[in-house]
Amino acid sequence: xxxxxxxxxxxxxxxxxxxxxxxxxxxxxxxxxxxxxxxxxxxxxxxxxxxxxxxxxxxxxxxxxxxxxxxxxxxxxxxxxxxxxxxxxxxxxxxxxxxxxxxxxxxxxxxxxxxxxxxxxxxxxxxxxxxxxxxxxxxxxxxxxxxxxxxxxxxxxxxxxxxxxxxxxxxxxxxxxxxxxxxxxxxxxxxxxxxxxxxxxxxxxxxxxxxxxxxxxxxxxxxxxxxxxxxxxxxxxxxxxxxxxxxxxxxxxxxxxxxxxxxxxxxxxxxxxxxxxxxxxxxxxxxxxxxxxxxxxxxxxxxxxxxxxxxxxxxxxxxxxxxxxxxxxxxxxxxxxxxxxxxxxxxxxxxxxxxxxxxxxxxxxxxxxxxxxxxxxxxxxxxxxxxxxxxxxxxxxxxxxxxxxxxxxxxxxxxxxxxxxxxxxxxxxxxxxxxxxxxxx
Numbered sequence: 050x051x052x053x054x055x056x057x058x059x060x061x062x063x064x065x066x067x068x069x070x071x072x073x074x075x076x077x078x079x080x081x082x083x084x085x086x087x088x089x090x091x092x093x094x095x096x097x098x099x100x101x102x103x104x105x106x107x108x109x110x111x112x113x114x115x116x117x118x119x120x121x122x123x124x125x126x127x128x129x130x131x132x133x134x135x136x137x138x139x140x141x142x143x144x145x146x147x148x149x150x151x152x153x154x155x156x157x158x159x160x161x162x163x164x165x166x167x168x169x170x171x172x173x174x175x176x177x178x179x180x181x182x183x184x185x186x187x188x189x190x191x192x193x194x195x196x197x198x199x200x201x202x203x204x205x206x207x208x209x210x211x212x213x214x215x216x217x218x219x220x221x222x223x224x225x226x227x228x229x230x231x232x233x234x235x236x237x238x239x240x241x242x243x244x245x246x247x248x249x250x251x252x253x254x255x256x257x258x259x260x261x262x263x264x265x266x267x268x269x270x271x272x273x274x275x276x277x278x279x280x281x282x283x284x285x286x287x288x289x290x291x292x293x294x295x296x297x298x299x300x301x302x303x304x305x306x307x308x309x310x311x312x313x314x315x316x317x318x319x320x321x322x323x324x325x326x327x328x329x330x331x332x333x334x335x336x337x338x339x340x341x342x343x344x345x346x347x348x349x350x351x352x353x354x355x356x357x358x359x360x361x362x363x364x365x366x367x368x369x370x371x372x373x374x375x376x377x378x379x380x381x382x383x384x385x386x387x388x389x390x391x392x393x394x395x396x397x398x399x400x401x402x403x404x405x406x407x408x409x410x411x412x413x414x415x416x417x418x419x420x421x422x423x424x425x426x427x428x429x430x431x432x433x434x435x436x437x438x439x440x441x442x443x444x445x446x447x448x449x450x451x452x453x454x455x456x457x458x459x460x461x462x463x464x465x466x467x468x469x470x471x472x473x474x475x476x477x478x479x480x481x482x483x484x485x486x487x488x489x490x
Contacts, residue, residue, distance in 0.1 A: 055081045057386060058139055058153040060129045062087040062115055064095075064372045065353030066159035067441070068379030069386075070122050076387045079121070084151060086125045086141050090115055093182065094440045096372060096408075097447070099222070102185040102192075103229025103410065104236070104459045106450050112182065113442035125151065129160070132326055134346060155348050155386050158335065159379065162317035162354035162370060166474055171293035173474045176313040179222055184472045186464065188312065192230060193461040195309055196237040200244050210307035212238070212250040215298050216314060217290050219256035220264065221407060223314035224273050227254045228409040230312075231280045236459040253283040253306060260286055262415075264369070265405055272415035272424040273407055313474060317370060323355050331357040331367060339397035341382045350386060352378035361399050368400060376439070406432035411455075 057073060059066045062085050073083050091112040100106040115124050127149065131140035139151045164178045177188050192214065199211035214234070216227045234250035254277065256263070261277065261284060262270045277284055285302070290311070292299040297307040319333040328343060329336040334357035335343060341358065343349040352358060353375035357367040368374045381398050388395040406416040406428070414428035416435075423431060433451060437444050 055154040055390065056084060056152065057081055057155045057157065058084045058086065058151055059157040059159060060086050060139065061159035061161055062092050063159060063161045063353060064375035065379035066157065067092040068376050069157050069159065069383045070119050072380045072383035073386065074119060074121055076383060076392065082123065084123045084125060085115060086127060086129050086139065087115065088128045090124060090126060092441065096436060098185050099225035099229045102188045102226060103233045104189060104461055105229060105410065105454045106447065108182050108186060110443050110447045110450055118442050129322065137348065155350065155389065157382055158349065158351040158355055159353045160320040160322050160355045162319055164313065164474060165316045165318045167315060169290050169292065172290065172313060175293040175295060176311040176474055178313050178472060178474045179226060183467045187467040187469065187472045190463045190465060190467070191310065192233060193237060193463050196234055196241065196250065200241045206307065210297065211309050213306060213308040214250065214310045215253045215255065215306055215308050216312045217255050218314035218316060219254055219258065219261040220314065220316060223254060224261055225408055226312060226314060227252055227277060227282055231282060232410050233459060233461060237461045249281060251283065253285065255285045255288045255290065255300060257289045258286060262407065266417055266422065268422045269405065269407065269415040269417060273409060276409045276413045317354065319355055334367065340385050340395050341378060341398060350382045352382050358398055361397060374400060406435055408432050
């Protein structure tokens, strides 16, 4: 008789899923079968995605091969679309529409999050989301195209509209996209013989909050605000979008901004797949214990954006949906899964803040490592060192791109590899699992 190795199935390969698989690989040492179900064959290092949109990094630099860096982990390329909790099976559909099913002994749910789409007229039709490689590449193409078309625009009004870029949401993503976008459009502007002698492209960053980066230390907010304004960004706090149209954006302060570009960075929400499971949720996130187990399902774990993990350092309120939490929770999930098989002792998730970093491009950043506020070149050095250490692959290539970007001008060309319908907010912020599968196919 042969005994099957226990099978651990991880759904999703974001920060939590990747770190869980990586840690299990070291802990299991071949004693368990580890399977990842993911629609892509790579882990995406999201914090550097604004660099891709701004032309500072090539897209492959922020993608890390799952099979190349997780030897011994089986990759099932597909989208999980159903779980039988009683039968302990996961159903999935691959990119060609074929369906399959996997049994599991332990299940880890790390399906992550999707764009948050608010009921604002015109946003779904006219705004650009920002959540993945396709969206970053499409936005870079779009920005480049608008600047190039502005050079041939027949009227000054059209020229100004095409070189006006509106970003909504002044959190991490919106702030970094704006900072990197300014650097890209300035480079494009200088290279265009028609535009070079005219006013520089205009960027407007709006947020309903009373300051940039409202979730961070006010000193970091002040640094980011100062850098953005110094680059000519029109920062409008206490302001939101009332309506989006093909020719501009109506803001809540009553102004109309003629523009062909609206970038939607208002945040994310848990993947709707979570609510389809029929398990208790909190604000769309799976309820879990401090050990990351799903209550009543000792064989099921959840972490990252998909899980409402209680923060024991803050009276048990759910941890924020950040990469820092997901990274650590993935490691803890692996530890507790090993403990469930008798290897080690189960632990609770206790988070100790190591600080935050916001890369503003070039020599600018805002950071507070170990609660020490930094700005300018020291902050930029710490921030980039942190990203190089955190990224599980491509470190030398990322460092080389940054070094070249520091001494060579950015060049913008349209690659045209991502059609607009592939990155529509209507499909990247789906309301149900069926639309979610269609969006990722």
